[in-house]
Amino acid sequence: MIPIAKPYITTEEAQAAYDTILTGWITQGPRVAEFEEKFAAYTGSKYAVAVSNCTTALHLCMIVAGIGKDDEVICPSMSYIATANSIKYVGAKPVFAEVETSTYNLDVKDVEKRITPKTRAILLVHQIGMPADIDAFRQLADKHKLLIIEDAACAAGSKYKGKAIGSHSDLVCFSFHPRKVISTGDGGMITTNREDYAQRMKLLRQHGMSVNDRVRHGSSKLIFEDHVEVGYNYRMTDIQAAVGIKQLEKLDWIVGERRKIAMRYNQAFADVDFLQLPIEQEGYFSNYQSYSIYLKPGCPIGRNDLMQKLLDEGISTRRGIMTAHRETAYKDECAGLSLPVTEDACDRSIVLPLYVPMKEEEVEMVVRKVKECLAVTHAF
Ligand SMILES: *Cc1c(COP(=O)(O)O)cnc(C)c1O
Numbered sequence: 274m275i276p277i278a279k280p281y282i283t284t285e286e287a288q289a290a291y292d293t294i295l296t297g298w299i300t301q302g303p304r305v306a307e308f309e310e311k312f313a314a315y316t317g318s319k320y321a322v323a324v325s326n327c328t329t330a331l332h333l334c335m336i337v338a339g340i341g342k343d344d345e346v347i348c349p350s351m352s353y354i355a356t357a358n359s360i361k362y363v364g365a366k367p368v369f370a371e372v373e374t375s376t377y378n379l380d381v382k383d384v385e386k387r388i389t390p391k392t393r394a395i396l397l398v399h400q401i402g403m404p405a406d407i408d409a410f411r412q413l414a415d416k417h418k419l420l421i422i423e424d425a426a427c428a429a430g431s432k433y434k435g436k437a438i439g440s441h442s443d444l445v446c447f448s449f450h451p452r453k454v455i456s457t458g459d460g461g462m463i464t465t466n467r468e469d470y471a472q473r474m475k476l477l478r479q480h481g482m483s484v485n486d487r488v489r490h491g492s493s494k495l496i497f498e499d500h501v502e503v504g505y506n507y508r509m510t511d512i513q514a515a516v517g518i519k520q521l522e523k524l525d526w527i528v529g530e531r532r533k534i535a536m537r538y539n540q541a542f543a544d545v546d547f548l549q550l551p552i553e554q555e556g557y558f559s560n561y562q563s564y565s566i567y568l569k570p571g572c573p574i575g576r577n578d579l580m581q582k583l584l585d586e587g588i589s590t591r592r593g594i595m596t597a598h599r600e601t602a603y604k605d606e607c608a609g610l611s612l613p614v615t616e617d618a619c620d621r622s623i624v625l626p627l628y629v630p631m632k633e634e635e636v637e638m639v640v641r642k643v644k645e646c647l648a649v650t651h652a653f
Pocket residue numbers: 326327328329352353355356398424426427447448449450460461
């Protein structure tokens with residue numbers, strides 16, 4: 274069986290977790306601080322705040338951005354549902370905009386049409402690792418006095434115009450779920466250049482406590498903490514951070530390997546008329562968190578039939594990125610909302626296996642079977 278994805282984690286990460294456990298300091302300690310420093314340095318941002326996952330990262334961003342009841346935030350429906358949920362957590366309304374089929378990223382013209390006096394922010398997703406056109410959205414946001422929050426859950430290691438994702442905006446969120454490019458089991462990170470944001474998020478992730486554990490443990494004088502606002506428990510543990518530090522060291526290598534496999538797929542499918550392959554324009558650098566292809570109209574096999582046939586052959590695939598507005602949780606409030614491009618992109622796309630290390634024979638097998646499926650049905 275060829276799986277859809279596999280985290281690349283070695284005995285080095287296991288050893289780091291083991292060592293950390295035996296130090297006795299297993300949460301909010303030195304490993305978390307080190308991971309934050311190294312992640313900030315990697316992305317070229319001033320600060321990084323480690324949290325329990327990307328969903329809690331997004332929630333904290335909504336809070337520090339001051340988004341709340343009666344506000345609107347524009348985001349894609351075509352994203353993992355946590356994107357939209359994070360807007361809901363603060364009582365605001367997700368306003369779904371269309372994506373472009375070539376990148377699955379927000380369509381800037383469609384976003385502009387959905388701006389109202391209530392719009393406060395654009396939640397910009399770098400879908401499956403492909404950077405969105407940050408400059409175009411920055412221009413739009415400046416024109417309408419909106420904030421940009423980046424959902425870079427999938428985009429650790431991706432670059433936009435030569436700079437790492439994480440360095441372009443004041444609030445950028447990452448995920449370290451095993452389905453992403455590097456993993457800490459679960460985990461998240463926010464990068465920012467604003468000290469006030471970083472400080473408030475560090476407070477909020479730890480129950481709103483005024484003194485962090487490292488300061489208290491390191492102090493020779495008695496310190497009593499105060500809980501200065503209603504916070505959350507969104508902490509990352511030192512065990513996770515120790516794994517994250519090792520994963521971060523491998524990030525560029527992992528991305529390089531992923532890109533080689535993506536290029537192999539691109540080459541192999543270049544001559545298949547029915548397939549729209551990922552498009553990486555000049556200035557964009559994807560980590561290929563996923564490799565998704567779109568079955569163009571006229572394709573001789575339906576997306577679900579193709580998935581089933583590949584599964585019968587021992588190849589695991591996934592449907593393309595989901596749409597939030599068609600899920601039960603959003604169906605009622607989105608009744609009447611029409612997003613034809615989004616729905617078509619979701620219904621006609623398929624994610625192929627891509628992981629490190631994926632053997633050449635495995636890549637060959639996927640290519641051969643996909644081509645066979647397309648041709649076989651064609652013969653009928
Ligand atoms: C995975 C993902 C999330 C959620 O990340 P978690 O760490 O699982 O909370 C949010 N947004 C997008 C676009 C994602 O792909």
